Amino acid sequence: MTELVHTRADLARARSACTGTVGVVMTMGALHEGHETLLRQARARVDHLIVTIFVNPLQFGPNEDFDRYPRTLEDDLEVCRRARVDLVFAPSVAEMYPGGEPVVRVSPGSLGEDLEGLSRPGFFHGVLTVVLKLLQLTRADLTFFGEKDFQQLTLVRRMCRDLDVPVEVIGVPTVREPDGLALSSRNRYLSPVERSVALNLSRALRAGAEAAAAGRDAGSVLSAAHLAFGAGEPGARLDYLVLTDADLEPGPVRGPARLLVAAWVGGTRLIDNAEIRLDPKS
Numbered sequence: 001m002t003e004l005v006h007t008r009a010d011l012a013r014a015r016s017a018c019t020g021t022v023g024v025v026m027t028m029g030a031l032h033e034g035h036e037t038l039l040r041q042a043r044a045r046v047d048h049l050i051v052t053i054f055v056n057p058l059q060f061g062p063n064e065d066f067d068r069y070p071r072t073l074e075d076d077l078e079v080c081r082r083a084r085v086d087l088v089f090a091p092s093v094a095e096m097y098p099g100g101e102p103v104v105r106v107s108p109g110s111l112g113e114d115l116e117g118l119s120r121p122g123f124f125h126g127v128l129t130v131v132l133k134l135l136q137l138t139r140a141d142l143t144f145f146g147e148k149d150f151q152q153l154t155l156v157r158r159m160c161r162d163l164d165v166p167v168e169v170i171g172v173p174t175v176r177e178p179d180g181l182a183l184s185s186r187n188r189y190l191s192p193v194e195r196s197v198a199l200n201l202s203r204a205l206r207a208g209a210e211a212a213a214a215g216r217d218a219g220s221v222l223s224a225a226h227l228a229f230g231a232g233e234p235g236a237r238l239d240y241l242v243l244t245d246a247d248l249e250p251g252p253v254r255g256p257a258r259l260l261v262a263a264w265v266g267g268t269r270l271i272d273n274a275e276i277r278l279d280p281k282s
């Protein structure tokens with residue numbers, strides 16, 4: 001049975017009844033098949049699974065879609081029930097931030113200012129602050145994050161390491177439609193035409209991965225990805241398409257690497273990424 005709680009007090013009561021390992025999956029709701037897969041994988045690894053559903057105002061910029069962000073609690077609960085989630089914590093903004101906007105926030109450092117952080121200033125301060133709060137409130141042993149938001153996953157890992165947060169952070173591979181489109185809550189904003197334009201992102205990643213598999217060096221892999229993006233459906237506005245090392249650290253890229261892309265399709269900003277294995281000698 002899936003229990004729903006809205007307050008810290010009820011969460012603490014339900015949490016203290018848990019024995020064995022506790023996992024948490026944090027979400028902003030609008031759960032789709034990608035979340036469901038993540039929840040099922042998480043469920044298989046822990047004795048109790050908590051899901052948090054909270055649209056975090058701290059990570060939305062003034063021109064972003066906080067009010068427009070879909071809120072679908074009943075449907076989300078159905079997904080959680082199917083995935084055998086034990087506990088759902090769906091707090092209000094006042095419950096999460098009882099003192100109003102927090103004055104002290106977690107700083108993501110320079111990595112938080114790059115890639116997503118460049119076009120979304122303050123975004124990762126908001127993400128890491130709420131993630132840390134939810135880790136404290138749930139006291140989870142394991143936490144699961146989708147690789148689709150790869151910079152977020154990397155920063156959460158880094159925060160837990162740098163701040164000695166006692167939790168194991170587990171990355172879960174991106175779930176895709178059969179044609180390659182990464183599942184995302186934002187896909188619901190795409191018209192049928194925009195949906196086919198959105199395929200340019202995964203097409204670019206595939207071209208990069210194929211070039212790497214053919215033994216090409218970092219520069220050629222990136223060129224192949226750009227070429228594929230440019231040759232796709234017109235109408236996507238590229239924000240970035242970059243090849244970095246596997247931990248998003250600056251420096252020469254060799255061996256395990258990550259290809260990351262962000263683009264606007266109509267009024268919707270989409271992101272995606274793929275693991276790339278470069279020949280260490282290339």
Ligand code: PAF
Pocket residue numbers: 026027028054056059127130131149152
């Ligand atoms: O990835 C998300 O949905 C959010 O950034 C998260 C981790 C739930 C924090 O609000």
